Structure formats: C-alpha cells, structure tokens
Amino acid sequence: MTQTLDRSAVPDGTPSALSVIDTDVHEMIGNPLEFLQYVEEPWRGRIHPDNWMGISIPYSWPTTGGLARPDARPTNGLRAGSDYQLMRTQHLDAFNIKHAVLTGLLYPSEFKVQPDFAVGLSQAYNRWVVNEWLAKDSRFLGSICVAAQRPDDAVAEIEKWASHPQMVQVLLPVISHDTMGRDYYHPIYEAAVRNNLVVGFHQGANVETAVGLPTYFLEWHTAISQAWQCQLISLVVHGVFEKFPDLRVVMIESSWTWLPHLMWRFDHNYRSLRREVPWVKRLPSEYIRDQVRFTTQPMEFAENPDHLYQMFEMVGNDEFLMFSSDYPHWDFDAPDRSLPSSFPPDIRRKVLHDNAAKFYQLGAAR
C-alpha cells in the first residue's frame, strides 16, 4: 500500500465514514482482443499493429509508473484500470465509493481524420462498457461515448443508451482544433437535455495550449486547463447555455482554481463587449454558476490552506465542486486527502457526496 493510500493519516474532521461519489474513474481496455470483439466491420479489420494502434499522449511520462499509479497495475501485466476486481478492492471498497462515474479514455471525438471510424469506435466503446463494466457493479455510472464530429450519429448513440439505468452523461473530449459552442454541436446538447443527461468534458489526449504542444510534459500539465477554459468560454459566448437552460455541464479534470479569474475577466469583458454577442443575455458567471460543475482532481495545493478555501468561496456557489479521484492515474487524489483542512465539514460533505448526488440526480432509485 502506497503513501497515497495510507488511511492512518486521515486529517481531523474528515468524514471517513461518509460515502463518496467519485466523478472521474478511468476504466481501461486491458486486452485489445477482448475490445475488438465489440468493434464492427469494416472498422475491426482496420485496427492492427501495422495501422491504427490506439490513442496516446505525445509525451513520455516522467513518473515512475508512467501515466498510472504503479500499484494499480494488475498482476497480469495489462493496463492499470483494466481489472475490475483490483479496482473494486483498491478503490471502491477501500474508500467507501457509493458511485463511480466511469470516464474511460477512448474519445473518438478528438480524431481529426476518418469520422466514420470514430463513430464505429464510439459504438464499440458503449457496448463494451455496458457489458464489461456497468453489468458487473451497480456502483458504476456510465458515460455515453460519441463522435461529436458526426452530430447525427452522436445523437443516435445518445438515444440508443440514454435509457440504460446507469448511464448519466454524454462525454466529450476537450480538444484544441474546434470550439464546442458552435451551432454544429448543438444537436448533441439538445439530445442530452432531452434525455436528462449531463454533458461531461474530459481532457483529450492531444489537447494543446496557447503555444501548441509545449516542450516538456511539466509545461503541458501546468497549462492544460487552458483548453477547458476556452471551451467553457465558447459555450457561453455561442449562447449554448442561453439556448439550453436545462443543460448541465461538468468540466472533469480541468482543475478549478482558475475559475474566479475567468469569471471576473469574462464578466468585465462582457459588460464592455456584449454588443458583439447580443444572444448572450446574462452575465457569463451566472450561466457558469447555474449550469456548470467542476471536479476536484487535480487539486492544487496552496502553501496556506486558507487561501484554497478563499478561492473556493470566491466562486460564489458551494455546489460547484464535486470530488474526483482520477483513479488509476499517477496524480490520483484519495477522497480523505483531496481537500485541505481549511474546508469545513459541511463543505467536505457537499464536495465528497452531496453536490454530485444533486447534479447527477442520484436519488433513491440509485
């Protein structure tokens, strides 16, 4: 058991007995041959070591375990996050996880080429996650994978799976080559609202920063939230929240301590520049507070823990933040260590459980 999992170090006041909702758990494809069974032809035959080999980020990882916690790798040598039994023991049971929102790591929306292949992979992912994960544990909640570059197909995929009792959201990747507020994508938001699903945005593998892909992983990982910020700005400015007032969006793994800065600047600019976008009727911060949530991981740490709680209060809505672990990745945050001591118990409870229960509408039925 690693330091990260040393529960003897639970800080005073942590509700360790509280059940936790984890909004970002990566269930991974272990054996590619098993996943290939879910891919239909003609796409199955196109996946081959001499051809397409899957998605990978452009950097080698400078951590000991690569992208993952070393202790999360199964004894069979396959990828961390691919073994349900290990995930159950090491994460769900160990931390009293009541619900874990599965976010996968296969995001065909980010493909710049061959959109039909992206559609085929999204369909395969959904069949796979339903059979291989959701069916195994009622604590799992699912994300519908779509290929956003083909909105009609994306809507069809949403309609196909929305009635599954464990499906709670549509997952889109944060990309750099397009802005997701554009009208082109509105049918996806409309379908999510119609089916009472959240729309989640998670980092894509090749997302860029304001200088493209910077030289080092440290640079990339420090600046990567910029793409979420741009997508959030785009959703507001293109009027998505105005058009779909019931749309619920969650920014997953975006971090959140940039949010006061962005809301202040956005509102200030809006007051001066709104004649450019007359379809945006309210202050940007109002849409964000009402319709957008954020997940905790990667949690930043201030030298003075009071500063982190001041930052939380600046957002102006104590429902905006929901716990996430990012299991099984290298920068995993444990529920009992995610928030510093400056966060009072009632806020800890909201972040670890209540905010996600309300936002994902996880009532008695779940």
Add this chain to the structure above:
Amino acid sequence: MTQTLDRSAVPDGTPSALSVIDTDVHEMIGNPLEFLQYVEEPWRGRIHPDNWMGISIPYSWPTTGGLARPDARPTNGLRAGSDYQLMRTQHLDAFNIKHAVLTGLLYPSEFKVQPDFAVGLSQAYNRWVVNEWLAKDSRFLGSICVAAQRPDDAVAEIEKWASHPQMVQVLLPVISHDTMGRDYYHPIYEAAVRNNLVVGFHQGANVETAVGLPTYFLEWHTAISQAWQCQLISLVVHGVFEKFPDLRVVMIESSWTWLPHLMWRFDHNYRSLRREVPWVKRLPSEYIRDQVRFTTQPMEFAENPDHLYQMFEMVGNDEFLMFSSDYPHWDFDAPDRSLPSSFPPDIRRKVLHDNAAKFYQLGAAR
C-alpha cells in the same frame, strides 16, 4: 471629457496627489510617411499599399472607438496615441504621471516570414521612438524593439540603444508559434542582463489561445492571458531564471488574477515531475516571485472587492504588481480607478509608484 476621466469620482483614500509610474503607454505611428523615413532600404520600398500594410489584429472591434478611446483620437484624424501634445494633456499631466514606459505596438518578433524585414522594422522603430518621443519629454521611458527570431541582430540592437538614458527595457511580444524559454533566445536575455535592462512581454497582435483564434473578440479577449502563462511557464521550465538570476521580466497587459492558480499548480506539478527538468532547481513560484512583475491593466473586478485583495495577497509578494493604464486603448484604466477600495493606501502607493520605481531602478538620476 469622458466618464473615465471624471476625477471628481476619486474614491476615498486614493493618493491622487501621488506621482504615478505608468508601465504601459502606447505611442503610435500617426503618419506612415513620417515613419517610413526611419526605415532603411531595401525594406522601405517594400512597404506599400499593394504589399505589406502593417500589423493588425484579426478581429473587428466591437467597441465604439475601435481599439482606442474615442476621445484619444487627435483632431487631425490620425491614430489615437499618435499625438504627443494630446497624450501629454490628456494623460501625463492629467494624472500626474512621473514616468510613462512606452510600449509601442510594432512587434516584428511576431513575424513568421521574412526575418530580415523584421530586423529592418525593429531598427526603424528604435530610431523613430528616440527622435519622435523620448526626445520630446523626459518623463518617457523607452522599450528597445528587437526581432527575436534573429537573436544576433536583436543583441546588436540592444547593445546599440542600451546606453540611452531613457531606455529601460527590451520588449518582446507574446506569441503562440514558439516558446520563449528555448535556448535559441537566451542571447537576448543575456544581453538584457548585461545591460541592466528589464525584459517586457506584451501581447502580440495575432496571439492565439488553446483553441487557436476563437470565433469572437469577446472569447479572445477573455482567454488571451493564456499565452503569457505559457511563456512564463516556458521561461521557468527551460531554466532561463536559473541561468540568469539577475534577469528581470515584466508581463505587460497579461492580467494577474490567474497567478495564484498557476503558481499552485506549477509548484505541485514540479514536486511530482521535476526529474524531467533537473536544471530547474527551485520551486517555480520562487523564480516568479523573485524575478517577474505584472502590470495592472486590464484589471479584473470582483463583485466583492475584498476578493480581489485576497487574490493579491495570495501571490505572496506585494512588489509583484505595477500600475499600467494601456493608454490610449479602449479598456484604459485610470490610475485613480485602477484599484478597488479594498487595497490599503500603502499597497496603492506601491502599485502606483514604488514597485515600478524599484523594479526599473528609477533612482534620483531619473
């Protein structure tokens, strides 16, 4: 006189009698024919309405006065900021400006093509600003314009003008197509340090965000600080501050309320990932606190002014911020309105005067 200049509305406690140092004033080229006299051949002949027509940003501006304050446009119809007499009356004298750091708006470093032309323009700018501006008013301080894509020429230009008593910094634009921490640019930082000059980074005209150029000006103007953040990260990660401990950098017009977020995230990532960059010896936030300054405009406004001062305190060094007006641009901040009431008088004095006096080493000689 516009609302912006209504000095009867000075908040209580504002040191209106205090002399001010303004770290971002744009003196503009009014008559292109006048400027052409400073451009040498063969480049002078290449500037023509059928050919290169100058730098412009990619958006039309949705404000009444375009990029500028309508009242800052001279009666001769030329560009706002091009008339010294008007600038003196309307800004320097009106606000008791002791020193104004001129930042121009011609940044040949951002040219992706024809680097020799960029060098020629940078040389012309320096001759022009010395003759047409610095010579007219001892309150003006100058920025040496260079073409960073040609470091040898940039160093020569720095050496040429560094001894001018009003030259205080080397100006580089914030660009998106390269990261300024790279070894390639180190001779420029070395020359600045050798000549005791600050290195200033100001927005380039075509700087991009994490999604490239977003659809609307409102989006661009809300996300544009991302490029400064990337350049700052690049300077730290490539070891520029470690290699040049006497280097002083100022981020001009970058805004600053994103800084606590960035320092927290950067330090946290550095602790995990520093084996990737062993030449970076200290916490990123330490380099930033010691060697980097920020200017006030565009100041963000929080609904609760205490939040803005909390954000200031989170940075952990009350010398980090220096007043700037961005005269004559549309989002100009007046000295007496730049800081909210939550900033105590001693901090106001530091921001409006003392921090810049110390950082630019503006002693009795100036």
